[in-house]
Amino acid sequence: DVVVVGSGAAGFAAAIAAQHLGAKVAILEKGTYAGGTTLVSGGVSWVPNNSVMRSKGMEDPRTDALKYMAKYSWPHRYTPDDDKLGLTDHDFAMISAYYDAGTEAMDLLQQTGAVKWALWVDQKGEPFKDYMDQMPENKAVQGRAIVAANEDGSGARGAVLIAKYIAHAERVGIPILLKHCVERV
Numbered sequence: 573d574v575v576v577v578g579s580g581a582a583g584f585a586a587a588i589a590a591q592h593l594g595a596k597v598a599i600l601e602k603g604t605y606a607g608g609t610t611l612v613s614g615g616v617s618w619v620p621n622n623s624v625m626r627s628k629g630m631e632d633p634r635t636d637a638l639k640y641m642a643k644y645s646w647p648h649r650y651t652p653d654d655d656k657l658g659l660t661d662h663d664f665a666m667i668s669a670y671y672d673a674g675t676e677a678m679d680l681l682q683q684t685g686a687v688k689w690a691l692w693v694d695q696k697g698e699p700f701k702d703y704m705d706q707m708p709e710n711k712a713v714q715g716r717a718i719v720a721a722n723e724d725g726s727g728a729r730g731a732v733l734i735a736k737y738i739a740h741a742e743r744v745g746i747p748i749l750l751k752h753c754v755e756r757v
Contacts, residue, residue, distance in 0.1 A: 575600060577754045580608030581617070581730070584737035585681055587746050592684045597746050602753035607734035615730030616692050616717050619674040624689050625699075625715030632712035634671055639709040641667045652709075678718065686740035687733065690721035 573595035576587040583599060591597040605611070620641070621632040642657040643650040645667070651658030659667070681687050691699045691714075699714035719727035720736055741748055 573597065578608055579603075579606040579734075579748055580610040581615070581733060581737075583608070584686075584734070584741070585677065588684055588686050588737065588740060588744075589677065589680055591744060591746050592680065599741070599746060599748045600752040600754055601748060601750050604750055606738055606748050606750065607731070610730045611734050613730035614692075615719050615728060615733040617678065617689075617719070618716050619678050619718060620671050620712070620716050622675045622689070622716065622718055623679055624691055624718050625712070628691065628699075628715065630699075630712060630715040632716065636709065636711040637671050638664075638667055640704075640707060640711070641670070643707060643709050644704055684740065684744075687736045688721040689718045690725060690727045691715060692717040692719045692727050 574587070574590040574597045576583045576590075576597060576599045579599050579601040583601075587597045587599050599606075601608075620637040621634070625632060639650075639652060639657060642659055642664075643652075646659060646663065649658040656664040678689060682689055693699055700717050702710055702713050702716055704710055705713040719729070720733040722728045722732065738748065740746075
């Protein structure tokens, strides 16, 4: 039913969600190993108002988060008093959808058993500060950055996230076909 091209974090997330929702899924990866650039990355996902931050008592009100995303992404168009913050209908709809559904998507991945999320923390155990934490629009300065949790609950890097996704795909029967380059659809 669903063919996912690429086996990085986004590809695995799409495959796991589609399979969980009842589709037959296959992942095609052009490389000789799964993981793409996620494998060598920090593995951090930036998700406003995520359930991990909320469980720690951190708040990320929608209006404030949308203003921050709008100003950070489109500073030349940002108009704080405009209903759509100075953005096009499409751009405003995209950031709104990301705020509204981002945590739902991350929670679904956790509910499937593929991954458990943790806050991305520094060496002192404090959640990393957000990009542009000095912007007045950025009210939730910490907590939006989440990572796969190690067995002890600490945050892990991209290689651990990919290992968890591969193990989950094997458990639930999602084939990962390596050396399968998609040239046309």
